[in-house]
Amino acid sequence: xxKPLPNTLRQGxxxxxxFGQFGGRYVAETLMPVIQEVEKAxxxxxxxxxxxxEWRRLLKDYVGRPSPLWLCERLTEHLGGAKVYFKREELNxxxxxxxxxxxxxxxxxxxxxxxRIIAETGAGQxxxxxxxxxxLFGLKCVxxxxxxxxxxxxxxxxxxxxxxxxxxxxTSGAGTLKDSMNEAMRDWVANVADTYYCIGxxxxxAPFPQMVRDFQCVIGEETKQQILLAEGRLPDALVCAVxxxxxxxxxxxxFLDDADVAIYGVEAAGRGIDxxxxxxxxxxxxxxxxxxxxxxxxxxxxGQIQEAHSISxxxxxxxxxxxxxxxxxxxxxxxxxxxxxxxxxxxxxCSRLEGIIPALESAHGLAHVLKLAPTMDKDKIIVLNLSxxxxxxxxxxxxxxxxxx
Amino acid sequence: xxxxxxRFAELKAEGRGALMPFIEAYDPDPATSMAxxxxxxxxxxDLIELGVPFTDPMADGxxxxxxxxxxxxxxGSLAGALAMVxxxxxxxxxxxxxxxxxxNPILAxxxxxxxxxxxxxxxxxxxxxxxxxxxxDELAIPARAxxxxxxxxxxxxxxxxxxxxxxxxxxxxxxYVAITGVTGTHSxxxxxxxxxxxxxxxxxxxxxxxxxxxxxxQQAAEAVQVADGAVVASALIDTLARSLDEQGRAKPDTVRKxxxxxxxxxxxxRGARVAA
Numbered sequence: 258x259x260k261p262l263p264n265t266l267r268q269g270x271x272x273x274x275x276f277g278q279f280g281g282r283y284v285a286e287t288l289m290p291v292i293q294e295v296e297k298a299x300x301x302x303x304x305x306x307x308x309x310x311e312w313r314r315l316l317k318d319y320v321g322r323p324s325p326l327w328l329c330e331r332l333t334e335h336l337g338g339a340k341v342y343f344k345r346e347e348l349n350x351x352x353x354x355x356x357x358x359x360x361x362x363x364x365x366x367x368x369x370x371x372x373r374i375i376a377e378t379g380a381g382q383x384x385x386x387x388x389x390x391x392x393l394f395g396l397k398c399v400x401x402x403x404x405x406x407x408x409x410x411x412x413x414x415x416x417x418x419x420x421x422x423x424x425x426x427x428t429s430g431a432g433t434l435k436d437s438m439n440e441a442m443r444d445w446v447a448n449v450a451d452t453y454y455c456i457g458x459x460x461x462x463a464p465f466p467q468m469v470r471d472f473q474c475v476i477g478e479e480t481k482q483q484i485l486l487a488e489g490r491l492p493d494a495l496v497c498a499v500x501x502x503x504x505x506x507x508x509x510x511x512f513l514d515d516a517d518v519a520i521y522g523v524e525a526a527g528r529g530i531d532x533x534x535x536x537x538x539x540x541x542x543x544x545x546x547x548x549x550x551x552x553x554x555x556x557x558x559x560g561q562i563q564e565a566h567s568i569s570x571x572x573x574x575x576x577x578x579x580x581x582x583x584x585x586x587x588x589x590x591x592x593x594x595x596x597x598x599x600x601x602x603x604x605x606x607c608s609r610l611e612g613i614i615p616a617l618e619s620a621h622g623l624a625h626v627l628k629l630a631p632t633m634d635k636d637k638i639i640v641l642n643l644s645x646x647x648x649x650x651x652x653x654x655x656x657x658x659x660x661x662x
Numbered sequence: 663x664x665x666x667x668x669r670f671a672e673l674k675a676e677g678r679g680a681l682m683p684f685i686e687a688y689d690p691d692p693a694t695s696m697a698x699x700x701x702x703x704x705x706x707x708d709l710i711e712l713g714v715p716f717t718d719p720m721a722d723g724x725x726x727x728x729x730x731x732x733x734x735x736x737x738g739s740l741a742g743a744l745a746m747v748x749x750x751x752x753x754x755x756x757x758x759x760x761x762x763x764x765x766n767p768i769l770a771x772x773x774x775x776x777x778x779x780x781x782x783x784x785x786x787x788x789x790x791x792x793x794x795x796x797x798x799d800e801l802a803i804p805a806r807a808x809x810x811x812x813x814x815x816x817x818x819x820x821x822x823x824x825x826x827x828x829x830x831x832x833x834x835x836x837x838y839v840a841i842t843g844v845t846g847t848h849s850x851x852x853x854x855x856x857x858x859x860x861x862x863x864x865x866x867x868x869x870x871x872x873x874x875x876x877x878x879x880q881q882a883a884e885a886v887q888v889a890d891g892a893v894v895a896s897a898l899i900d901t902l903a904r905s906l907d908e909q910g911r912a913k914p915d916t917v918r919k920x921x922x923x924x925x926x927x928x929x930x931x932r933g934a935r936v937a938a
Binding site: 282289429430439447545546547549554556 | 717719720721722739741764767768771791796814816817818819820828839
């Protein structure tokens with residue numbers, strides 16, 4: 258089961274929802290039937306040209322796709338090495354890549370006849386995207402958000418409310434993304450008949466890691482076309498921040514079989530991997546089972562899950578999508594990490610040099626580009642997935658810079 | 663014959679159902695938890711479910727979550743739960759104990775080592791909430807080799823097409839989840855159970871226990887009128903939680919209060935079939 262086909266790394270998951278040893282469906286029996294129902298409905302939908310055409314129409318006319326591929330001339334000049342491009346997912350409607358997969362999933366929920374949608378959210382980007390799609394489709398929306406995150410992401414909380422969603426603060430655990438995912442799972446168990454759980458990342462029980470990936474692959478597919486048009490060749494490196502890893506998987510997956518493209522997933526090192534206060538599941542974790550899938554997790558020797566820490570609410574999660582765990586184990590993607598401080602520095606540099614205020618999540622990816630680009634020749638090309646805009650983070654950043662708004 | 667099979671056979675001969683209380687290992691501290699465990703058979707427990715604390719109990723409501731958090735704070739772990747069972751077995755060779763919990767602590771312990779240690783500690787069965795039959799082999803095969811029963815959950819959402827698959831690898835008894843929901847939230851109506859249990863019974867000869875939402879002596883009695891056992895968890899943990907002082911520490915009457923409640927439940931369970 259660990260052997261990918263020799264000519265492609267894009268075949269997974271297998272029939273059991275696994276990527277190598279990772280993935281699977283580790284959920285309570287109550288949820289198994291609905292998860293199989295989601296899988297069946299998704300397999301039908303993705304083979305239905307009308308469904309996919311409607312999704313593409315929404316991406317074009319509602320989200321504003323394709324998102325541009327921007328050559329960062331000032332940043333490139335500043336770094337003095339490889340040419341840096343941004344894939345501008347922050348220009349999507351709702352300000353991040355999340356909407357790509359949300360629209361697909363909400364269309365699926367509608368097709369399955371589920372009138373009530375639940376979602377978990379960390380930074381609030383997925384919650385906002387879900388609330389948006391539910392408003393568009395006239396569905397009831399309940400978003401679980403850790404109480405800590407509600408506090409540090411106020412603008413997004415208010416956005417969700419404006420969009421008609423109910424935001425439920427989760428106080429269990431540390432009140433972050435992990436806990437809101439637990440609570441969303443509990444809601445789903447209790448309301449399985451009329452509810453669809455719109456998972457925000459490439460994690461959770463199969464088929465979610467695959468389904469969210471498939472929808473997010475629009476990022477990498479567009480990037481491929483755009484870079485061929487701009488440069489006549491593929492990039493030398495792709496970089497993206499990884500929490501659960503949906504923006505990263507969306508960019509990476511269409512390039513997995515292009516062996517000359519180096520790929521970097523950037524985990525959040527928080528206050529430093531050595532301090533234990535980080536969110537780097539691959540750098541500092543072990544394989545285990547949480548939230549329906551087997552993957553790398555931050556845990557202690559007894560298998561208890563540890564709290565993650567990151568300045569970025571969207572990366573503040575102790576796990577990572579199972580396909581990332583597999584890509585790490587087979588060595589196709591290099592997983593590196595970046596501290597809170599490095600991300601803050603990149604956040605400010607990006608704002609000043611490119612006139613783009615990036616999400617703190619995306620600033621983690623950028624911080625690695627700042628290290629990588631100067632080591633590469635000027636004729637090399639890096640594409641960074643600028644997965645979200647930073648408006649939601651200005652309060653957090655201001656606080657760290659000692660300013661009051 | 664396994665301890666679980668023997669116990670159900672005895673109860674069948676007596677013509678009554680089983681009371682199966684659940685306590686969380688190390689809640690609120692190791693000594694109190696151990697005193698509860700030792701006291702349960704005398705208070706009328708026929709089988710015992712011992713919860714293994716986990717940070718992220720996705721199928722549990724606030725009551726069992728609270729128990730898990732207190733237990734973890736008190737140093738609770740899978741190894742700690744096994745040690746409790748070993749201590750219990752020095753005095754009680756007959757009352758079956760089922761460990762109930764989530765998969766990750768077992769993976770961290772090491773599956774083979776866990777099955778060996780669980781068996782030698784005197785554990786009789788395992789309920790692993792987040793391990794559906796599709797994923798079960800890696801644990802079920804070594805568990806069976808150590809003569810541990812794998813007890814599966816059957817839910818109201820498990821339809822007749824799926825039931826045979828769920829029941830295929832099950833031994834000991836069937837745990838019927840009475841509601842679609844997490845523990846300690848609401849209860850199933852008597853009529854609902856009266857339809858649901860015979861539906862499962864058509865597919866298995868194993869005893870069936872009902873859990874999730876069984877709180878009162880009357881509900882426990884109703885459960886054993888249609889099924890073979892009643893699991894009571896959140897109601898007991900609520901009593902335990904209410905008995906603690908402001909710092910969350912056990913008071914001198916904590917153990918007695920919980921065991922008194924078990925006695926009331928046991929009395930109702932023992933009287934149920936006679937009354938019926």
